[in-house]
Amino acid sequence: MKRAVFPGSFDPFTIGHESIVLRGLDLFDEIIIAIGYNSNKPGFFPIEQRIQWIKDVFKDYPRIQVDAYQMLTIDYCRKVEAQFILRGLRTSADFEYERAIAQVNKTLAPQIESAFLLTLPEHSMVTSSIVRDIIRHGSDASQLLPNRMKIKPGDYSFKESSR
Ligand code: ADP
Numbered sequence: 001m002k003r004a005v006f007p008g009s010f011d012p013f014t015i016g017h018e019s020i021v022l023r024g025l026d027l028f029d030e031i032i033i034a035i036g037y038n039s040n041k042p043g044f045f046p047i048e049q050r051i052q053w054i055k056d057v058f059k060d061y062p063r064i065q066v067d068a069y070q071m072l073t074i075d076y077c078r079k080v081e082a083q084f085i086l087r088g089l090r091t092s093a094d095f096e097y098e099r100a101i102a103q104v105n106k107t108l109a110p111q112i113e114s115a116f117l118l119t120l121p122e123h124s125m126v127t128s129s130i131v132r133d134i135i136r137h138g139s140d141a142s143q144l145l146p147n148r149m150k151i152k153p154g155d156y157s158f159k160e161s162s163r
Contacts, residue, residue: 004024004083005084007034008033008034008035009036012128012131032064032065033066033085035069039070053148073098074105088117089119090123099144101114102107135155
């Protein structure tokens with residue numbers, strides 16, 4: 001049984017994230033989308049809301065679970081007995097950032113492998129921070145969000161982000 005954790009802030013989850021998870025299903029038997037959070041740095045969207053949105057997106061996919069954690073990602077992987085960490089790569093900046101984390105993780109937890117999928121070209125410009133900006137200004141970000149994720153323009157406008 002190959003179990004992968006797809007860790008991230010998902011603040012919010014986007015079509016870029018959705019695509020990585022769906023493609024990951026060809027590689028892994030089970031994927032846990034895990035929101036890593038720090039209660040001192042709550043982010044923009046409430047954690048419960050982020051979890052609910054992702055659950056809605058994958059409600060027809062029994063091989064996908066959604067969770068949140070407050071610990072090192074490798075400790076979370078050990079806790080849920082996942083052998084893989086799945087991440088997405090958009091740019092060379094993503095690569096450099098991910099390389100350092102993955103190499104440290106490999107040093108600390110040699111039994112856990114990091115696996116990377118390159119973003120589809122049409123998703124390479126999609127970032128959660130751009131989506132937050134659109135929503136904060138009361139505009140419609142639905143083109144950048146999975147179909148089942150409806151965020152009404154206006155619901156979150158001009159709420160301050162801590163990021
Ligand atoms: P983090 O704060 O840990 O970077 P994010 O929620 O921003 O969390 O991203 C989680 C993972 O998804 C990261 O591996 C990131 O590179 C990847 N990712 C983010 N946006 C995209 C995208 N548009 N296409 C592919 N992968 C993406």
